[in-house]
Amino acid sequence: MVVKDDTFRVLIAGAGIAGLATSISLRRISDLANLDVHIYEQAPELLEIGASIALSPNGMRTLEKLGVNNALTDEVGYRGPSGIPQIFRHWKTNQVISVDTHNDVPDPRHHTTRFHRGHLHAALLEHVPRESIHLGKKIKRAEASQDRVSLHFEDGSSAHGHILIGADGIRSPVRQSFIPDYKLRFSGKVFMRSTFDVSLIEGKVPDLPIDAMHWWGPRDNFFASRLGKGQYTTVGAYDDPRTAEEVEQSIAWDQKGNVEFLRERYKDWNPTIRALTQLTPSTNLYPNFAGDALSTWVFGSRVTLIGDAAHAHGGSFAAGGSLALDDSLALGLAFKHVFNSPSRPSLSSDSINKALVLYSKTRQPHTARLLRIIHNQIKKRAPEDATFEEEDATLVARMKTRPNTEWLSEHDVETAFAAVINQSTSERYPEQASAVKEESKQGKAVDENIRLQGSKI
Ligand SMILES: Cc1cc2nc3c(=O)[nH]c(=O)nc-3n(C[C@H](O)[C@H](O)[C@H](O)COP(=O)(O)OP(=O)(O)OC[C@H]3O[C@@H](n4cnc5c(N)ncnc54)[C@H](O)[C@@H]3O)c2cc1C
Known part of the structure; x- marks a missing residue:
């Protein structure tokens, strides 16, 4: 596949929740000119597979921002009548022992919603041009050079582009190509x-x-x-x-x-x-x-990861779908910020890298916080030889110390992105300030030179 110079060719690995949402976000949020998105998916057909998936208010709001309003209807997803996102009962007595509540979710359509994964996937698919999805393309490995990215498939073919987004799930071959020794833990x-x-x-x-x-x-x-x-x-x-x-x-x-x-x-x-x-x-x-949090989400200036490929959290806190959607929105915002800025930068490695760094700065710390909690919980499991009383005591203690996850379920990506932009602008100001100082010092020296030269004339 030849990459034409006037197009902005994006390769997306994987047509799951993250891959489809990224395609939508790049087209609708970043509003890039000459965008040419291609999604490569191993499955020969996009069937309604999987079981249930929950989206928290952050994911539901993001669906709306992406324009996927068809997924917000009561037909596609289920929201319980109590408006309480999570109710926890004791296994034996059936008594309610804890609840989570929505804190600031005025629109009931944004309440925690439960879908068949296939129905959520199908709702996203309605917004993605079918001709951009290449099925039966199992990725073997990915590569990046100074000016292009490539995907190599098991059928012997390859695809090339300007940017590669690995949305290929928890066992991401794209991630594995750039971090070969990354291991998942059971x-x-x-x-x-x-x-x-x-x-x-x-x-x-x-x-x-x-x-x-x-x-x-x-x-x-x-x-x-x-x-x-x-x-x-x-x-x-x-x-x-x-x-x-x-x-x-x-x-x-x-x-x-x-x-x-x-x-x-x-x-x-x-x-x-x-x-x-x-x-x-x-x-x-x-x-x-x-898996553990990654040290970087940007590889060779032109490659990044999204969804489970970027944060292999294994579905804990039922956060995977919402995180994938939020990642896609953050990526769209980052591209918009860099490429739709008044200076209209060219499609250089530097400008692509800048957008990917803004994206990862918005998402990496947030998802790393979740991964830390998950790995701590795995370590804290009751010992195999615990008696029943000890186990029930552990359960009670777990309920008491259950972490508040509002920071996760009501996270606002746009606010997080704005904070990253503010921070990078204020980090730039000292540079600009010192550059101005330097310039004025040099200016004074030049002025002095001119004065001296003038005095010589
Ligand atoms: C078939 C399936 C069923 C699932 N069912 C559930 C569920 O019931 N409940 C739940 O909470 N979560 C489920 N998940 C996981 C959930 O979708 C994700 O945790 C979350 O939505 C983040 O999505 P993602 O797009 O990052 O990853 P995924 O949804 O896993 O999507 C990754 C995509 O990449 C494709 N892919 C992987 N390897 C390759 C390769 N080598 N070449 C090309 N394409 C590749 C996969 O086929 C998939 O379409 C399921 C995932 C899959 C793939």
Whole structure:
């Protein structure tokens, strides 16, 4: 593929939530001239796969800013009638033991919303030109030189452009090309997820709350919620003591699980959960991996990462979808700021690098904070040999010390981006001030020279 000089060719690796949102943001937010976006996706077809995904107010507001209003309707996503984003109940007594609340979310459409991932994905897809998506393109590796970026695919073909955005998920081959020794860590948990028609459980489960519900046990949780388009989800988990390598080799992401195992696992929990597991028709398995924060998000001036590729947090706090959307908005704002500035800079490595640095400064500290919390929580798990009383005590302590996540769920990317711009402007002022000082010193010297030369004449 030849890159024409008058186009701004952007290669996006991966057509997941982050890849599609980035394509939308670059076109609508950055408003770049001659933009030519190409998305490369390994899947041969974009099917409605996955299970449930939640978006917090930050993600819902970002969808609106991106113009993806079709995802804000009550048909596509589900918002519980209480307006409470997270309700936590005790696994055995079914008592409410904690709640999270929205702090400053006046528009109910921005309340925490639960989707089938396929429906959210399809809503984004409506805003992306289909001809820009190249399916069946499994990326093997990525490269960057001074003036271009390249993706090399397993089918032997390659694509070239000016900018590369790795939106290729938690196991990102783009990230791996630039940080070959980056390793994910297995959290020790495997999630058993299921989505099915709500009619399978309606009227058949005692005390079933209408809102989404987390039941907390000493070791595992159970989650159940309605989703948009008449779907329902249940999510359980189990501990897997094996190493990351062993789990990688034996459980594929989205692999079919054994629903009897889910039922057995939760057989001592309260009757509502027992009934839900009995009615759950099947499960799929999702081993939970997470990775450390990256030291940089910018590689060779022209490459960056977005979504799970940039922050491999493994879905904790149900933040992955919202973070991916916020990343895409921040990237659009950064390109707008640099390339739509009055000086209209050319498509040089320097100006591209400047936009990518502004993007990473907006997003990297925020996501690194989340990764720190997640890794601390993984370390703090109850020991394997803990007695039941010790485990219940740990549960109570965990509820008491549960971190407030409003900084995450109500984060405002535009404000964060404005703060980065303000900071970099004030950092530039001292330079400008010292440059002015230097100039005036030189000016005085020149004036003095002229005066002396003049006196010689
Ligand atoms: C099939 C699937 C189902 C999921 N289901 C859920 C779910 O039920 N609940 C939930 O909370 N999260 C789920 N996730 C993860 C969730 O979508 C992300 O955590 C979050 O939305 C951030 O999105 P992302 O675009 O960064 O990553 P992803 O959504 O993982 O998207 C990454 C994209 O890159 C593509 N890709 C990966 N490797 C290559 C390669 N070598 N070459 C080309 N393309 C590649 C993938 O096929 C995918 O389309 C799922 C992800 C996938 C891919």
